Amino acid sequence: MPLSTRPRLVLVTAAAAALTLTSCTAREETPAAPSSGGGPAASASSAAPSADGCTLAKTGYPKIDPKTAVIGFSQSEKEANPFRIAETQSIRDQAAKLGIPTDKLLVTNAQSDLNRQISDIKSLLDRGAQLLIVAPLNSDGLQPALDAAKAKKVPVVTVDRKVTSAPCTDYLTFIGSNFVEQGKRAADAMVKATGGNGKVAILLGASGNNVTTDRTSGFKDELAKTPGLSVVAEQTGEFDRSKGQAVMEQLIQSHPDLTAVYAENDEMGIGAVNALKTAGKAPGKDVKVVSVDGTRNAVQLIADGSYNAVIESNPRFGQLAFDTLQKFADGQPIAPSIVITDDQYDESNAAQKVGNAY
Numbered sequence: 001m002p003l004s005t006r007p008r009l010v011l012v013t014a015a016a017a018a019l020t021l022t023s024c025t026a027r028e029e030t031p032a033a034p035s036s037g038g039g040p041a042a043s044a045s046s047a048a049p050s051a052d053g054c055t056l057a058k059t060g061y062p063k064i065d066p067k068t069a070v071i072g073f074s075q076s077e078k079e080a081n082p083f084r085i086a087e088t089q090s091i092r093d094q095a096a097k098l099g100i101p102t103d104k105l106l107v108t109n110a111q112s113d114l115n116r117q118i119s120d121i122k123s124l125l126d127r128g129a130q131l132l133i134v135a136p137l138n139s140d141g142l143q144p145a146l147d148a149a150k151a152k153k154v155p156v157v158t159v160d161r162k163v164t165s166a167p168c169t170d171y172l173t174f175i176g177s178n179f180v181e182q183g184k185r186a187a188d189a190m191v192k193a194t195g196g197n198g199k200v201a202i203l204l205g206a207s208g209n210n211v212t213t214d215r216t217s218g219f220k221d222e223l224a225k226t227p228g229l230s231v232v233a234e235q236t237g238e239f240d241r242s243k244g245q246a247v248m249e250q251l252i253q254s255h256p257d258l259t260a261v262y263a264e265n266d267e268m269g270i271g272a273v274n275a276l277k278t279a280g281k282a283p284g285k286d287v288k289v290v291s292v293d294g295t296r297n298a299v300q301l302i303a304d305g306s307y308n309a310v311i312e313s314n315p316r317f318g319q320l321a322f323d324t325l326q327k328f329a330d331g332q333p334i335a336p337s338i339v340i341t342d343d344q345y346d347e348s349n350a351a352q353k354v355g356n357a358y
Contacts, residue, residue, distance in 0.1 A: 039294075039314070039316070039343075039355070039356030039357065039358060040314075040316070040356070041090065041094075041314075041316045041317075041318065041319040041320065042175070042314040042315075042316050042317050042319070042320050042340040042341075043320065043340060043341055044320065044338050044339065044340060044341075045178075045339045045340060045341045052333065053168075053173075053333030053334045053335045053336070054167065054168035054172055054173065054328070054333065054334045054335075054336070055328075055331060055332070055333050055334070056328065056329070056331050057331070058168060059153075059155070059168065060153070061153045061154075061155055062153060063329050063331075064130045064131055064155075064329055065326075065329055066098065066100075066131055066322050066325045066326050066329065067098050067099065067100060067326075069104070069130040069131050070104045070106065070127075070128045070129050070130050070131075071095065071100065071104060071105050071106065071129065071130070071131050071132075071133065072106045072107075072108075072121070072124030072125070072127075072129030072131070072132045072133070073088070073091045073105065073106070073107045073108070073132075073133045073134075073135075074108050074110065074117060074120050074121050074124065074132065074133070074134045074135065075087070075088050075107065075108065075109045075110065075135050076109075076110050076112065076117055076135045076136060076137035076161075077109075077110070077111070077112045077135075077137065078109065078111050078112060079109065081239070081265075081267055082266070082267075082293070082295040082296065082297070082358055083160075083265070083293055083295070083313070083315045083358070084135075084315075085358075086315040086316060086358035087135060087159070087160065087315040087316070087317060088107065088109075090315065090316040090317055090318035090319075091105070091107070091133060091317070091318045091321065092105065092107075092318070093318055094318030094319050094321070094322050095318070095322070097319075098322060106124050106127055106129055108120035108121075108123065108124060110137055112137060113137075114137050114138055114141045114142075117136070117137050117142065117145070118141075118142060118144050118145045121134065121142070121145035121148065121149065122144075122145060122148050125148055125149060125152055125154060129154060130154060131154065131155055131157075131325050132149055132154055132155065132156045132157070133156075133157050133158075133159060133317075133321050133325075134156055134157070134158050134159070134171075135158070135159050135160050135161065136158055136160075136161045136162075136163050136209070137161075137209075138161075138208040138209050139161060139162055139163055139164050139208065139209045139210045140163070140164050140208065141208075142163055142165070143165055143170065146163070146165055146170040146171055147170070149171075150169075150170060155171075155172045155325065155328060156170075156171040156172055157171070157172050157173055157174075157175060157321050157324055157325060158171055158173070158174045158175070158176075159174075159175045159176055159317040159321060160175075160176045160177075160211075160313075160315065160317065161176065161209050161210060161211055162174045162176070162210045162337075167336035167337070168334075168336065172324075172325075172328060172334055173324060173334050173335060173336055173337065173338055174336070174337045174338065175317055175320055175321060175324065175337075175338045175340065176317075176337075176338075176339070176340060177313050177314070177339065177340055177342050178214075178339050179210060179211050179213075179214030179215050179218065180214040180215075180217060180218035181218060182214075182215055182218060182292050182311050182313060182342065183214060183215040183216060183217065183218020183219035183220075183221075183222065183292075184218040184219065184221070184222040185311045185344060186215070186218075186219050186262055186290050186291070186292055186309070186311050187218070187219045187220075187221075187222035187223040187226075187262075188222060189290050189308065189309035189311065189344070189346065190219075190223065190229065190260060190262060190288065190290045190308075190309075191223070191226050191229065192309075192346075193260070193288040193290060193308040193309060193346075194229060194259065194260050194288050196226050196228045196229060197228035197229065197259075198228070198229055198230075198259035198260045198288070199229075199230055199232045199255065199257055199258050199259050199260065200223070200229055200230065200231050200232065200258075200259070200260040200261070200262060201231070201232060201233040201234070201235070201248075201251050201255065201258055201260070201261050201262070202216065202219065202220075202231060202233070202234040202235075202261075202262045202263075202264070203235065203236075203237040203244050203247055203248070203261060203262070203263040203264060203268040203269070203271075203272060204216060204234055204235065204236040204237065204264055205236070205237070205238065205239045205264040205265060205268075206236070206238045206239050207236065211264075212264060215264045215292060216234075216264070219262055229260070232255055232258065233251055233254070233255055233258075235247045235250070235251065237263070237264075237268040237271065239264070239265045239267060239268060240267060240268065240271075241267040241268065241270055241271040241274075242271060243268070243271070244263060244267060244268030244269070244270070244271030244272055245271030245272065245274050245275045246271075246275075247268075247271075247272075248261065248271060248272040248274075248275035248276065249275045249278070249279070252275060252276070252279045252281070258287060259286075259287060259288065260287060260288040260289075260290070261287060261288070261289050261290070262290050262291070263289070263290070263291035263292075264291070264292055265291060265292055265293045265313075266291045266292070266293035266294070266295040266297065266298035266310060267293070267295070268291065269289055269290075269291030269293075269298055269307070269310075270295075270297055270298060270301070272289060273289060273301060273306055273307065276289075277306075282306075283301075283306045283307065284301070284302075284305050284306040284307050284308055285305070288308045289306075289307045289308055290308055290309045290310070290311075291307075291309075291310055291311075292310070292311045292312075292313050293310060293311075293312070293313050294310055294311075294312035294313060294314065294342075294343065294345065294356075294357050294358060295310075295357055295358060296354065296357040296358060298310050298345075298357075299345045299350050299353065299354045299357040300350075300354055300357075302345055302346060302347060302350035303347075303350040303351040303354060305347075308346065308347070309344070309345065309346040310344070310345040310346075310350075311342065311344050312342040312343040312344060312345065313342055314340055314341075314342055314343075315358060316358070320338065320340065324338065343356065345357070
């Protein structure tokens with residue numbers, strides 16, 4: 001693991017879409033229900049190309065037009081999470097917008113299994129994928145798959161999580177948020193929500209990826225500037241709602257004087273809200289809640305008064321990913337990282353901007 005205020009009156013909720021997609025197989029050859037929400041696509045924080053970026057000439061790869069190529073998309077996690085639902089749908093939507101036939105967009109889902117993602121990517125290559133978009137499960141461990149793509153001279157764009165391999169050598173570029181900045185912004189929102197005093201628990205994301213590491217360090221470093229706020233507990237909820245709820249139930253018992261929670265994604269934050277309500281506490285009031293993502297459910301909770309702030313992490317990578325592959329094919333230099341802009345929700349704008357959430 002940093003957008004327009006156009007509310008939508010009729011939208012398919014991410015929660016409803018999650019119920020539909022949970023029953024899907026790992027290899028999704030048919031289009032999913034639209035579920036990416038009505039908000040803007042991810043956009044680069046700087047449109048200027050890197051003069052010394054990666055080019056066709058540097059890699060020696062063939063010129064492949066994304067509009068006529070076979071595209072492979074490797075999703076890392078089951079689509080019970082609104083972020084993943086919106087992310088995959090964004091890829092499908094952009095492919096459709098470009099006129100890419102459905103049989104030329106190959107989509108797999110590793111179901112949170114690293115070995116399976118490696119196998120999925122190799123399978124996409126065997127099935128003729130000429131360009132790859134990959135949402136890595138972990139920052140480490142995908143090298144065998146990246147090596148297979150490199151051997152076939154297939155460009156790989158990674159989205160939402162960085163890998164520790166080398167850009168322009170093992171993969172083309174990373175497209176995603178500045179996760180350290182997200183953590184800092186979450187800390188600033190926490191200071192505002194608490195008035196700068198209180199005891200904070202952190203619900204950590206899954207281990208082994210830069211999103212968790214960066215969102216944690218950014219938050220703690222920024223929070224350290226406010227002596228009245230102290231982190232009294234850190235526990236992993238693995239980006240999962242039910243696990244976040246279970247962790248929060250334990251923290252309520254071990255830290256009854258807890259006054260704030262920072263969840264490193266909305267799903268864990270919503271789990272924390274459920275636990276607080278069950279314990280007879282008022283989330284958003286007795287215990288302040290700040291998280292990162294921008295899901296419809298979390299933003300609506302802010303509007304309802306049961307949540308305090310959400311730092312957006314925009315999952316709608318489709319347009320930017322395909323644009324990047326097109327620029328590469330056109331010989332333009334591609335920067336090693338393409339950082340996107342992210343919005344923010346709090347009580348001042350949540351009701352007006354809930355239509356942008358996913």
